[in-house]
Amino acid sequence: MPVLPGDDADELTWLLFHQEQVLSLDQARLHLSPKAIRHRVTSGRWQQVHRAVYVTHNGPLTPAQLPWIAVLSAGPAAVLGGLSAAQAWGLRGHADGLVHLLLPAGHRPRSMPSGVRVHRTTILADEDILDVGQPRRTMPARSIVDAAQWATADHEACAIIAAGFQQRLVGGDDVQRVLDRLPRARRRSLIRSTAADAAGGAHSLPELEFLALVRRAGLPEPTRQAVRRDAAGRRRYLDALFEEWQVLVEIDGGQHLDPATAWADMRRQNDLWQRSDRVLRFPAWTIRHAPTQVITQLRTALTAAGWHP
Numbered sequence: 001m002p003v004l005p006g007d008d009a010d011e012l013t014w015l016l017f018h019q020e021q022v023l024s025l026d027q028a029r030l031h032l033s034p035k036a037i038r039h040r041v042t043s044g045r046w047q048q049v050h051r052a053v054y055v056t057h058n059g060p061l062t063p064a065q066l067p068w069i070a071v072l073s074a075g076p077a078a079v080l081g082g083l084s085a086a087q088a089w090g091l092r093g094h095a096d097g098l099v100h101l102l103l104p105a106g107h108r109p110r111s112m113p114s115g116v117r118v119h120r121t122t123i124l125a126d127e128d129i130l131d132v133g134q135p136r137r138t139m140p141a142r143s144i145v146d147a148a149q150w151a152t153a154d155h156e157a158c159a160i161i162a163a164g165f166q167q168r169l170v171g172g173d174d175v176q177r178v179l180d181r182l183p184r185a186r187r188r189s190l191i192r193s194t195a196a197d198a199a200g201g202a203h204s205l206p207e208l209e210f211l212a213l214v215r216r217a218g219l220p221e222p223t224r225q226a227v228r229r230d231a232a233g234r235r236r237y238l239d240a241l242f243e244e245w246q247v248l249v250e251i252d253g254g255q256h257l258d259p260a261t262a263w264a265d266m267r268r269q270n271d272l273w274q275r276s277d278r279v280l281r282f283p284a285w286t287i288r289h290a291p292t293q294v295i296t297q298l299r300t301a302l303t304a305a306g307w308h309p
């Protein structure tokens with residue numbers, strides 16, 4: 001972690017502190033002569049990491065420096081976007097090893113460092129940018145929408161949207177308002193429907209896929225993330241509850257491969273299940289790879305509980 005400069009630090013020291021020891025040639029020229037800049041590079045005190053971007057040490061680059069190198073290399077019109085911006089806001093679990101930049105459509109930087117992917121847009125509203133961010137980046141909802149647009153596959157896009165809601169980066173109609181400003185967004189319909197489901201309580205990709213399965217099969221729609229109190233009075237959230245028939249579905253993710261975690265989760269659920277409940281549990285992989293079995297068991301449970309198609 002960078003050491004906070006003292007009260008007597010000069011402007012260049014503070015600039016480098018805020019920019020993770022990365023600065024552009026134009027910024028350096030505001031504080032140093034061309035000769036002084038050249039000397040720092042030729043002596044090895046600084047390293048030139050792009051045509052007009054420097055890092056003021058001679059060690060390995062840090063992950064925090066890479067976004068700064070990308071933004072300063074692309075120029076003042078560039079902002080962090082997509083997954084890179086979402087990660088700056090706190091998104092976890094979806095790193096792809098790239099720095100994603102968003103630029104106006106007409107802006108063409110001559111070259112970019114390796115590991116940087118440039119995306120362009122004709123629509124970037126003021127409300128979609130955090131100007132005071134370090135570095136500048138798109139706001140959470142625009143970041144999630146762009147990350148979903150730029151994802152390599154539909155299921156990856158859905159997972160990103162679900163994670164944005166689950167990790168409290170976005171909520172309510174945040175994503176829908178961004179889509180209203182982007183009439184030609186890629187995967188627009190998928191993003192809109194996934195966000196609506198995520199806002200309604202389906203906060204993971206398997207839960208979203210389960211909901212889609214239920215709809216295709218013509219089964220009644222469950223309440224997602226329904227709240228119950230456990231034995232200690234704490235609020236707990238259920239994956240899917242068919243309340244009228246007291247059929248409860250829990251979807252077990254990859255964490256259930258660990259026996260200790262699996263038992264902790266089962267013990268929690270045992271506290272929540274009521275005597276009248278019919279409980280079905282499915283590993284997450286069955287939702288995608290054995291959907292017929294999932295729907296057959298669910299239909300059987302609902303019918304036994306009194307549901308009639």
